[in-house]
Amino acid sequence: MLETNLVDYTKFRLKPEEEIREIFRGVNRIFIFWCGKCYKKFEEEAQEEYDELLKILGEDSKKIVGQLKIDFLCNNFLSKKKISSLDLSGCDSVGVISCGLGVQFVAQVLEEKAVHTLADSVPQSGNAASEVGYHGISLEKEKCAGCSQCYLNLTGGICPVINCAKGLLNGPCGGAKDGGCEVNPDLDCAWEKIYERVKKQGKGLTLESIQIRDYSKPLLKLKAELSSENQTLREESFYGGLYPLEKKEETEDKKIEDFPEPKVVTIFLSQHTGRKARPLVKPGDKVKMGEKIGEAQGYISTSIHSSISGKVISLEERPHPAAQAKDLAIIIENDGKNQLDLSIQPRKDFENLAKEDLLKIIREKGIVGLGGAMFPTYVKLSSPKPVDTLIVNGCECEPYLSCDNRIMIEHPEEIFTGIRIASKILGAKRVFIGVEDNKPEALASLKDSLDRPSSFEIVSLKTKYPQGAEKMLVKKITNREIPEKGLPLDVGVVVLNVGTVLAIYEAVVEGLPLIQRVVTISGENLSKGGNYLVKIGTPFKDIIQYCFSGEEKELLERYELKMGGPMMGVFQVNWDSALIKGTTGLTFLKKYPIEASPERDCIRCGRCVEVCPVELYPLYYAFYGKRKEWEKAKEYKVENCIECGCCEFICSSKISLLSLIKKEKQYASNSNKT
Amino acid sequence: MLAIQIKPEEEVLAKIFGKKVFIFECIGCKEVYFPREDVEKFIKELKEEITGKAVLDYLCNREFAREYLRAYSSQIKRAETVLVFSCGVGVQVISSLSEDKAVLTACDTLYLNGFQGLRVQDFNCNQCGECYLNYTGGICPITNCSKGLLNGPCGGAKDGKCEINSEADCAWILIYKRLKKLGKLDILKKILPARDYHKIIS
Numbered sequence: 001m002l003e004t005n006l007v008d009y010t011k012f013r014l015k016p017e018e019e020i021r022e023i024f025r026g027v028n029r030i031f032i033f034w035c036g037k038c039y040k041k042f043e044e045e046a047q048e049e050y051d052e053l054l055k056i057l058g059e060d061s062k063k064i065v066g067q068l069k070i071d072f073l074c075n076n077f078l079s080k081k082k083i084s085s086l087d088l089s090g091c092d093s094v095g096v097i098s099c100g101l102g103v104q105f106v107a108q109v110l111e112e113k114a115v116h117t118l119a120d121s122v123p124q125s126g127n128a129a130s131e132v133g134y135h136g137i138s139l140e141k142e143k144c145a146g147c148s149q150c151y152l153n154l155t156g157g158i159c160p161v162i163n164c165a166k167g168l169l170n171g172p173c174g175g176a177k178d179g180g181c182e183v184n185p186d187l188d189c190a191w192e193k194i195y196e197r198v199k200k201q202g203k204g205l206t207l208e209s210i211q212i213r214d215y216s217k218p219l220l221k222l223k224a225e226l227s228s229e230n231q232t233l234r235e236e237s238f239y240g241g242l243y244p245l246e247k248k249e250e251t252e253d254k255k256i257e258d259f260p261e262p263k264v265v266t267i268f269l270s271q272h273t274g275r276k277a278r279p280l281v282k283p284g285d286k287v288k289m290g291e292k293i294g295e296a297q298g299y300i301s302t303s304i305h306s307s308i309s310g311k312v313i314s315l316e317e318r319p320h321p322a323a324q325a326k327d328l329a330i331i332i333e334n335d336g337k338n339q340l341d342l343s344i345q346p347r348k349d350f351e352n353l354a355k356e357d358l359l360k361i362i363r364e365k366g367i368v369g370l371g372g373a374m375f376p377t378y379v380k381l382s383s384p385k386p387v388d389t390l391i392v393n394g395c396e397c398e399p400y401l402s403c404d405n406r407i408m409i410e411h412p413e414e415i416f417t418g419i420r421i422a423s424k425i426l427g428a429k430r431v432f433i434g435v436e437d438n439k440p441e442a443l444a445s446l447k448d449s450l451d452r453p454s455s456f457e458i459v460s461l462k463t464k465y466p467q468g469a470e471k472m473l474v475k476k477i478t479n480r481e482i483p484e485k486g487l488p489l490d491v492g493v494v495v496l497n498v499g500t501v502l503a504i505y506e507a508v509v510e511g512l513p514l515i516q517r518v519v520t521i522s523g524e525n526l527s528k529g530g531n532y533l534v535k536i537g538t539p540f541k542d543i544i545q546y547c548f549s550g551e552e553k554e555l556l557e558r559y560e561l562k563m564g565g566p567m568m569g570v571f572q573v574n575w576d577s578a579l580i581k582g583t584t585g586l587t588f589l590k591k592y593p594i595e596a597s598p599e600r601d602c603i604r605c606g607r608c609v610e611v612c613p614v615e616l617y618p619l620y621y622a623f624y625g626k627r628k629e630w631e632k633a634k635e636y637k638v639e640n641c642i643e644c645g646c647c648e649f650i651c652s653s654k655i656s657l658l659s660l661i662k663k664e665k666q667y668a669s670n671s672n673k674t
Numbered sequence: 675m676l677a678i679q680i681k682p683e684e685e686v687l688a689k690i691f692g693k694k695v696f697i698f699e700c701i702g703c704k705e706v707y708f709p710r711e712d713v714e715k716f717i718k719e720l721k722e723e724i725t726g727k728a729v730l731d732y733l734c735n736r737e738f739a740r741e742y743l744r745a746y747s748s749q750i751k752r753a754e755t756v757l758v759f760s761c762g763v764g765v766q767v768i769s770s771l772s773e774d775k776a777v778l779t780a781c782d783t784l785y786l787n788g789f790q791g792l793r794v795q796d797f798n799c800n801q802c803g804e805c806y807l808n809y810t811g812g813i814c815p816i817t818n819c820s821k822g823l824l825n826g827p828c829g830g831a832k833d834g835k836c837e838i839n840s841e842a843d844c845a846w847i848l849i850y851k852r853l854k855k856l857g858k859l860d861i862l863k864k865i866l867p868a869r870d871y872h873k874i875i876s
Contacts, residue, residue, distance in 0.1 A: 100800075100805055105797060112856075115807075115812045117805045120803055120805045121801040121805060123873060142763045144762030144783055145762075145785065146761075146783045147783070148782045148785070150681070150765070152762065152777075152779050156777075158770075201775070229707070230707060594741035594745050600737065
């Protein structure tokens with residue numbers, strides 16, 4: 001970890017004792033809110049301010065009828081929820097321990113109550129000429145007043161607005177003694193430092209006349225606009241989330257092409273949630289394309305089929321791309337003939353098939369969710385609870401990926417047939433197809449192929465990550481809230497990915513098992529990126545060789561490979577893996593150019609809380625994860641995490657939150673079983 | 675939690691020292707207003723030779739920035755000026771880490787309300803060191819009154835709006851209304867000591 005030397009950035013402290021006693025003289029029953037603090041090295045869960053308050057109050061502390069610690073009290077969305085859920089009718093006033101932001105916020109929410117502040121903010125600028133000092137993520141000693149007319153170019157990179165106690169812009173006041181400031185002897189004279197620095201840099205910089213600071217420059221109107229724009233973006237469509245760079249332009253216009261035949265395929269027996277399939281073949285066996293080579297075991301499991309015709313070479317353990325551990329796979333050598341198995345028969349009478357027969361086909365053909373989760377589709381479709389709504393997920397909010405986009409553009413008819421089959425099985429009354437508005441072509445293509453009048457509704461959704469997560473999607477489209485730890489089924493909804501719907505069509509109408517899928521190959525250093533129809537079991541190395549330029553050794557050094565997109569994709573330690581049913585894409589990303597791990601201590605900046613779409617407090621997962629106190633994360637509802645990766649993406653300390661969260665979730669689910 | 679604006683081009687170009695430039699582009703606190711397109715355009719139109727470019731986030735993270743300076747050291751060595759696209763903190767970090775290079779910025783930093791807390795919002799806190807909110811019904815006169823008055827309205831408000839910025843409400847009228855609602859108008863009769871600016875540096 002990088003060595004860090006962070007400054008103390010305490011934003012508030014309790015008011016003087018007499019003032020607090022004075023406040024308490026005037027109240028009878030008071031409720032206290034106290035902020036968990038921000039921008040502070042996260043070392044322990046301190047409640048020093050509250051304890052100190054009790055000490056000051058002594059007998060008077062009996063007047064406190066309740067207290068609540070709220071992390072990031074100024075987060076007006078989450079804190080409002082917490083505050084309004086409380087019954088405060090029993091108290092005559094409310095006390096707040098926080099900086100001025102928290103107090104003003106509470107006073108606004110509880111307009112009818114007398115709100116007392118029990119703390120003073122701690123000035124950060126150290127300079128009377130500008131009030132604000134630190135901002136943003138910084139916990140370093142550099143400060144910025146956001147004066148909107150940066151003088152650093154003239155002053156060798158030392159800011160006179162913030163470092164000179166008088167905020168002088170045109171040179172020293174003349175009062176400095178031995179390089180120390182006359183206002184605050186602890187400080188160096190900023191102008192002496194500026195002089196030294198500029199001298200050091202040589203003739204490039206000269207001190208010339210500086211224009212008078214224009215206090216009207218931070219235009220109120222502009223500020224108001226930017227501020228409201230930022231706030232709308234934060235809460236648009238759903239709370240939290242992100243707007244990462246889409247990077248879809250590289251591949252979104254590339255038509256789906258057939259990927260060259262692999263010479264050998266590695267077909268894993270675990271390509272779904274649930275129990276591993278049982279192998280049906282042994283080394284030396286001849287198999288045909290589409291032949292079943294793995295039998296489902298148990299209810300939550302599916303069959304596995306050969307994606308080529310040829311000879312089984314061996315059954316051995318290979319690195320699994322999703323589990324990132326060795327797992328059993330069937331290795332088959334391609335004979336290049338692509339002989340079809342006899343079980344593959346197109347069916348014209350599929351409209352007459354009963355619900356049970358359709359389900360049987362979907363199970364037999366090994367269909368799983370193709371959005372990445374690989375949940376067996378027949379389990380999802382044979383819902384034990386009543387379902388009235390089917391949502392087809394065409395959001396594809398993950399950056400870089402565009403395979404679902406291409407499927408919607410090129411196969412709208414097939415998608416609609418697939419939807420009809422699925423909704424017949426479910427008995428769904430309403431069908432929605434949700435597509436993000438960054439895919440106008442897909443939206444148009446779907447709309448064009450839709451027969452009218454139709455019970456299907458195409459919904460254009462705002463582009464925001466993770467709009468495609470089930471929880472966000474269901475809430476946005478049906479306005480139903482999935483309960484904690486619940487599934488869409490609990491609110492009568494089933495969500496299927498567009499790719500899955502296409503697979504259902506292929507299985508039922510064409511008789512084709514799930515032996516190939518559309519995959520986006522994207523990222524940096526691409527020579528032939530695009531969307532390809534790739535056979536399941538194709539080695540990643542084949543794809544890398546075909547699509548990326550450069551020597552493998554160089555690629556290994558400078559790039560990392562993710563299965564899926566950059567946000568939720570699984571980092572591939574070993575490139576000797578092969579394509580599975582849940583591979584939505586392969587993305588090549590540049591590694592950090594630095595050698596040391598960029599990770600550093602959590603500074604409680606709260607940005608993870610800002611972006612978490614399921615309204616969790618991920619900083620605690622990092623905190624307890626680092627201490628290996630896995631069980632503590634459960635108290636912070638780690639099981640609700642959807643692993644969207646927003647927190648890790650935004651983390652200013654570059655903590656690998658996802659890996660910690662995955663461990664904590666595992667721990668939580670194990671402890672539930674016992 | 676802050677906004678960045680690109681400085682007028684002439685202003686920056688006039689300051690560039692030598693013909694070779696290395697560029698640091700901070701993509702910022704990610705969800706914050708940062709004009710990436712303007713930055714790209716600016717870089718494209720540079721006539722100077724670009725010896726290298728590092729794009730990173732959280733340039734204000736000193737140790738991270740130091741590692742980047744190390745990783746790109748040969749390219750930076752060849753350059754005569756280091757041009758930084760970031761907020762004021764990022765520029766100061768880079769210039770304090772490479773003191774003998776001319777470090778320039780092409781950006782102005784604009785302060786948005788509430789940015790010292792968690793999110794951009796309608797509230798603001800100037801960290802004055804002596805919170806007045808107890809006397810003003812939870813509405814801050816320092817940040818909400820254009821003149822920062824502590825002892826009541828200036829008298830210039832028209833129809834409840836501020837005379838300086840007609841879109842803003844007069845903070846003191848809001849304070850009066852809030853206190854009236856709470857039945858605590860007598861607070862306004864209390865005489866408070868003058869604001870102690872010394873607290874800012876103590």
